Amino acid sequence: MSDQIKVAYWPGCVSRGFTPELHGSMAIVAEKLGIELVELDRANCCGAGVIAEHNQELADTLNARTFALAQETGLSMMNICSTCQGAQSECQQRLDADSSYRAHVNEALSGQGLKYEKDVNGFTNKNFLWLLVEDYGLDKLAAQVVRPLSGMRVGPFYGCYIVRPKERLGYGEHPDRDIYLEQVIVALGGEVVEYDGARKCCGFPVITMNRETSLKQAGTHVGDAIDAGADCLVTPCPLCHLNLDMQQPEAAKVVNRDLGLAVLHLPQLVGLALGAEPKELGMSKHIASTGWVEERLAAVPA
Amino acid sequence: MADYKIKVRRFQPESGQGPYWEEFKVELEPSLSVLDSLLQVKDREDGSLSVRCSCRAAICGSCGMKINGQSGLGCKTQIGEAQELAEKMARATASGPRTREAGREIAGDDERAQPGAEEAAPIIIEPMGNMPVIKDLITDMESTHWTKIRRVTPWLLPHGEAPEREYIVEPESMIDITQSMACIQCGACVSSCLSMEADPDFIGPAALAKAYRFVGDPRDAEGVERLHDLAEDPHGIYDCTHCFSCVDACPKDVAPMDQIMRLRRKAGEAGIEDPNSGHSHELAFVKIIEKKGTLDESLLLQESFAPGIKGKLVPSRRAIKEMLGSIPTAIRGIKTGKMRSLPKLIPGIHHKLPGTAQDEVQAIYKHAEEHNEEFNLYIKGDEGELAEIEAEENLETAIAAPAGEEAPS
Ligand code: SF4
Ligand code: SF4
Ligand code: SF4
Ligand code: SF4
Ligand code: FES
Numbered sequence: 001m002s003d004q005i006k007v008a009y010w011p012g013c014v015s016r017g018f019t020p021e022l023h024g025s026m027a028i029v030a031e032k033l034g035i036e037l038v039e040l041d042r043a044n045c046c047g048a049g050v051i052a053e054h055n056q057e058l059a060d061t062l063n064a065r066t067f068a069l070a071q072e073t074g075l076s077m078m079n080i081c082s083t084c085q086g087a088q089s090e091c092q093q094r095l096d097a098d099s100s101y102r103a104h105v106n107e108a109l110s111g112q113g114l115k116y117e118k119d120v121n122g123f124t125n126k127n128f129l130w131l132l133v134e135d136y137g138l139d140k141l142a143a144q145v146v147r148p149l150s151g152m153r154v155g156p157f158y159g160c161y162i163v164r165p166k167e168r169l170g171y172g173e174h175p176d177r178d179i180y181l182e183q184v185i186v187a188l189g190g191e192v193v194e195y196d197g198a199r200k201c202c203g204f205p206v207i208t209m210n211r212e213t214s215l216k217q218a219g220t221h222v223g224d225a226i227d228a229g230a231d232c233l234v235t236p237c238p239l240c241h242l243n244l245d246m247q248q249p250e251a252a253k254v255v256n257r258d259l260g261l262a263v264l265h266l267p268q269l270v271g272l273a274l275g276a277e278p279k280e281l282g283m284s285k286h287i288a289s290t291g292w293v294e295e296r297l298a299a300v301p302a
Numbered sequence: 303m304a305d306y307k308i309k310v311r312r313f314q315p316e317s318g319q320g321p322y323w324e325e326f327k328v329e330l331e332p333s334l335s336v337l338d339s340l341l342q343v344k345d346r347e348d349g350s351l352s353v354r355c356s357c358r359a360a361i362c363g364s365c366g367m368k369i370n371g372q373s374g375l376g377c378k379t380q381i382g383e384a385q386e387l388a389e390k391m392a393r394a395t396a397s398g399p400r401t402r403e404a405g406r407e408i409a410g411d412d413e414r415a416q417p418g419a420e421e422a423a424p425i426i427i428e429p430m431g432n433m434p435v436i437k438d439l440i441t442d443m444e445s446t447h448w449t450k451i452r453r454v455t456p457w458l459l460p461h462g463e464a465p466e467r468e469y470i471v472e473p474e475s476m477i478d479i480t481q482s483m484a485c486i487q488c489g490a491c492v493s494s495c496l497s498m499e500a501d502p503d504f505i506g507p508a509a510l511a512k513a514y515r516f517v518g519d520p521r522d523a524e525g526v527e528r529l530h531d532l533a534e535d536p537h538g539i540y541d542c543t544h545c546f547s548c549v550d551a552c553p554k555d556v557a558p559m560d561q562i563m564r565l566r567r568k569a570g571e572a573g574i575e576d577p578n579s580g581h582s583h584e585l586a587f588v589k590i591i592e593k594k595g596t597l598d599e600s601l602l603l604q605e606s607f608a609p610g611i612k613g614k615l616v617p618s619r620r621a622i623k624e625m626l627g628s629i630p631t632a633i634r635g636i637k638t639g640k641m642r643s644l645p646k647l648i649p650g651i652h653h654k655l656p657g658t659a660q661d662e663v664q665a666i667y668k669h670a671e672e673h674n675e676e677f678n679l680y681i682k683g684d685e686g687e688l689a690e691i692e693a694e695e696n697l698e699t700a701i702a703a704p705a706g707e708e709a710p711s
Contacts, residue, residue, distance in 0.1 A: 013597035017652075018640060042659040044595045049544055050587040053563045054570065058670035062591070065666060086546075108669035112662045160496075164546035179394035194395040201496040201545035208606045209540045209578035216500040217543070246631060246640070285640045 005135055007078040008070035009037035010125075013045050014238040015080055018246065021282025022238050025267040026080055026128065028281065032274045033136065033144065037078070043069050046087040048239075049161075049205075056094075057105070063091035064105045067125070068114035077125040080267070082237030085127045086161025086169070092125065093168050127162055129236040129266055133180045138187045146275040148189025152296050154269065155193040155230040156181035157221065157244065159237030160201050181234060184266070188273035195228040197221030202243040212254060218243040219255030222263075232262040232293050234269045241265060248288045262290040272297060305329050306381055308339055309424040313435050314350065321435070325424055332382025336427065337365050339381050340439070352438040360553055363486035366493060367439050368428040373494035373551040376427075376439075384425045392423035430493035432502070446502070447489045450509040454532070458516060459524040475520045482515035482561050484554040491548035491558050503537040507548035507558030510539060514561035517568060526572055533569040533576040540566070540580030579606050595663045598652030603628060 015022040030037050043066040045051075052059035066088070070077040079085055095102050096118045106115050117123075126134070132141060162169065163178045171177055178199065182192045203217030222244060225233055235241055243251070245263040252259040264272075268281045278297070283290040306328050313321040326347060328339040337355055344351045356362040358377045365376040370387045433441040460469070491507035498504045505513075513532055517525045532538040539562055548558040570581050586605035590598050634640075654660045 014599070017597065017599050018635070020640070042655055042657070042662075044655065044659075044663050045591045045597050047591065048587070048597075050584055051591065053566055054584050054588045055670055058588075058667060061666045061670050062663065065662065108666050111665060160545040160547075165549045176390070179390065182394040192395050200499075201543050201547075203500065203543055205544040206497070206541065206578075208583050208603065209580045210501065210536070213497055213501040213504070213541060213543070217496065220500070246635065249634065250631060285638045287634050287638060287640070 004034060004036065005131070006036040006038065006075055007131070008073045008075040009039050010043055010066060010070070010077060010079045010084060011039065012079060012081040012084045012238065014242065019238040019241050019265070021285045022080060022241070022265045022267065025265060025271050025276075025281040028276055029267040029271045029274065032271070032276070033141075035131075035136070038073050038075060040066065040069050040077075046084045046091075048083050049087050049090075052087065052090065059087070060091045060094055060101075061105050061108045063088050064095055064102075064116040065109055065112070065114060067092065067095075067123070068109055068116045070125070071117060071120060071123060072114070074121065076121075076123055078128060078131050079125065080128045080236070080265075081239065082127065082159030082162035082235075083239050085125070088125055089168055089170075127236055129162070129180050129184070130174070130177060132270070133176075133183060134174065138183055141184070141270075142187040142189075145188055145273045147273055147297065149185075149269075149273050149297075150189050151299075152190045152293070153193045153229055153231045154185045154190045155195055155225040155228065155233045156185065156198045157202070157225075157233045157235040157237075157240055157263075158199050159235060159240045160199075162236060163199050181236070181266075184270070185234065188269065190269075190273075193225060193228050193230040195221075195224045195230065197224050202237075202240040204239045204243040207243060207247070214243065215247060215251040215254040218247060219251035219257075219259065222248060222251065222259050222261050223255055223257055226259065226261050230261060231296055232264050232269075232290070234264045234266055236266040238265065246287050260288055262286065262288055262293045264290070264293070303329055304332055304382070306339060306385055307422060307424040308336075308343070309426050310340070310343075310351070310438070311426075311428040312351070312438050313429075315437060328381075330381060332385070333380055335377045336367075336369055336379045336381050336384050336425065337376035339425075340376065340427070352440050354440050361486065363488035366430045366441075366488045366490045368426075368430060368493065370426050371428075373430060373490040373547075375488060375490065375553045378553050381425070385422070388423045388425045430489055432492055432495060432498045432506075433489070441489070441493075443489050446498075446506070447487070447492050447508060450492075450506050451487070451512055453505060454509045454513040454516075455524075455528070456509075456512045456516070458519065458522055460521050461523040469521050471520050478564075479515050479518040481556055482511045482518070485511060485515075485556045486554055488553065490551040490553060491556070494547040494551035496545045496547050497541055497543045501537060501541060504541045505532070505535065505538055507542075507562070510542070510565060511556050511558040511561040514565050517565060525568075529565065529569045529572055530574055532565060533574045533580070536577050538576075539569065540576055540578035582606055592664060592667050593654070593660075594652050595655035595660050596652075601652060 011023050011026070044062050046063055047059040051062065067077065079088065095105060095116060102116065102118065109115060158178065158181060169177065185192050197220065200221060201217055202221065203214035207214040233244060235244065241263055248259050263286065268283060271281045272278065278290060278294050307325055308328060309323055309325045311321055312324050326343045328342050330338055330342060337358060340351065340353050353365065353376065355365040355377065360375055360378040366373065367376050369379050369384050370391060427439070429435045429439045430441045433443060433446045436442050485508065487508065489508065492498065495507050498506050510532070513528060516522045517528050533540065542559065542562045544559065546559060552558060566580065570584060575581060583606035586602055590601055655663065
């Protein structure tokens with residue numbers, strides 16, 4: 001691995017919409033880590049599985065376009081959303097599996113001078129979490145820590161699309177992808193909180209269809225983490241963040257108990273340990289107060 | 303031979319006590335199964351330990367259970383692998399500061415900090431979830447599994463008079479349902495279902511996969527009726543939270559979630575409007591990306607509940623309720639600065655992709671709409687062609703069974 005990591009960066013839609021603090025904190029953290037981000041500003045939404053539900057070929061072609069735009073830069077791709085990871089991996093798996101299908105999809109891109117090629121230059125698409133552990137390295141990350149998250153109790157929340165289905169998400173080659181968040185928390189000097197919901201669903205996909213089911217899931221996981229003594233949760237998925245943070249007061253009503261647990265985006269947690277201030281990481285934009293996390297941090301000045 | 307420690311969640315109703323954990327030491331080859339370890343305990347140590355099993359070869363579907371929190375078959379999970387997973391998870395949750403140089407975990411003052419070393423983490427074995435427990439690992443499959451299976455009318459409802467001999471169908475027309483025909487009714491998917499945890503009324507993965515087995519069957523005459531029924535039930539196809547748990551739990555690659563997505567696609571094609579606004583949500587999403595390239599969240603909310611001009615002139619009672627319900631969230635968002643910009647708040651003024659990029663997205667829509675072939679759905683794994691051949695082989699076995707038969711085995 002060369003010293004400098006440079007990736008074609010797909011920020012996703014939500015990180016520039018309802019969770020702008022994610023996009024902002026990613027930029028700060030990338031700079032601190034020395035990861036160069038080449039933003040794919042012409043790329044389109046991954047479809048979040050919803051477009052695939054409507055028309056699989058449409059979803060495959062839309063994502064082939066994103067991959068092709070990334071390949072044009074000669075770099076591998078990075079995303080910051082579990083849902084992008086899952087939806088894009090699904091399409092990539094299908095494109096890679098069948099050369100005639102790939103040719104058919106590429107036909108739709110040819111008018112735009114684009115083409116998706118399998119395995120060219122070892123092309124991969126990784127969530128920031130995977131990149132951090134597999135390419136950047138936990139030891140190197142630990143060495144960058146200037147404000148260890150000592151005594152901070154952090155509950156990991158993965159998001160379904162980054163842990164399942166295992167067969168699609170490279171778990172054969174990287175079997176520990178479902179414990180990376182724990183490893184990152186430890187590398188940053190924090191303490192892992194074990195609770196029931198870490199790999200469960202936040203309920204977001206059914207928020208418009210069955211609000212009760214959806215918020216009951218979010219509220220239960222937040223409540224379980226509080227009961228296990230968590231100071232905050234951390235997630236690599238902005239959609240999970242919407243249900244766990246933005247909807248937290250509504251979820252509290254559904255599960256009928258007080259909640260109030262800070263939910264951090266992965267780059268925010270990393271940023272705090274690297275010495276960035278909560279404010280520049282956009283933590284004031286959260287709905288659930290992050291005050292407690294900040295108090296904990298203040299005890300260990302950067 | 304190797305030594306293992308299993309930790310079993312037990313429940314003996316006649317004792318009048320609640321559930322409790324009990325650890326046992328077993329000795330067996332790593333390639334033997336978790337079920338074998340339980341049978342060893344039953345044989346050598348405690349005859350009262352109760353577990354259902356029959357075939358011991360992943361065929362009968364009796365031995366569903368949770369192993370290290372994951373739902374599956376006891377007879378299909380090797381004890382050696384279960385041990386590795388138990389240790390990995392124990393290591394992950396044991397925190398302690400990392401030394402910067404060595405990158406190794408050292409023990410903190412937390413007592414959980416150093417498992418593994420001398421004491422191997424036990425393999426955790428529990429009865430299936432989302433079902434009442436009758437005794438130890440035996441669950442009541444009637445109340446949550448079989449009742450729901452019957453709910454979807456799991457038999458063929460054919461056109462007209464039955465033919466004198468067998469029904470004749472083109473083999474290709476059955477490929478679409480071979481996956482769902484492989485179900486052995488073990489309940490592992492039901493046990494793993496995260497929507498059902500929150501909503502016990504959800505019809506659930508096994509029953510919906512079974513429903514697709516008949517909706518997709520060319521001999522069945524009631525496909526559209528079935529779709530209406532499953533889409534209009536508020537706990538039906540639009541109650542699935544797309545979490546993939548059932549996909550990973552299923553020992554037979556039925557991928558129940560994929561079957562649910564196929565049901566949604568077919569219900570959408572049939573123009574069925576559901577009370578959960580599932581179909582309008584899907585259409586709204588697809589249209590927004592066609593117009594804007596990236597997601598306009600406010601517009602998605604509005605169009606999901608009150609689609610088009612008609613939806614806004616005559617909004618449904620649910621639309622009004624849901625839109626009002628989202629106001630407190632929006633106000634909180636404005637206060638913290640999350641949504642402090644007009645494009646985020648007012649549906650429809652979200653930006654398009656730059657330059658010609660939006661035209662490129664629209665060209666893709668045109669191409670995909672002209673060509674959409676259902677068969678791409680089955681491209682999977684490393685060699686798409688192989689998957690297809692496999693599907694055909696499964697199919698031959700499946701067709702050999704008489705109409706309406708459950709499993710191809
Ligand atoms: S998952 Fe979300 S953020 Fe990622 S591209 Fe899709 S809609 Fe956008
Ligand atoms: S937890 Fe929720 S938002 Fe997050 S990936 Fe799962 S379904 Fe998505
Ligand atoms: S994908 Fe749907 S049916 Fe399958 S386990 Fe998740 S919620 Fe249940
Ligand atoms: S779909 Fe799979 S997991 Fe579910 S009952 Fe059938 S075989 Fe078991
Ligand atoms: S004993 Fe028959 S499936 Fe396990």
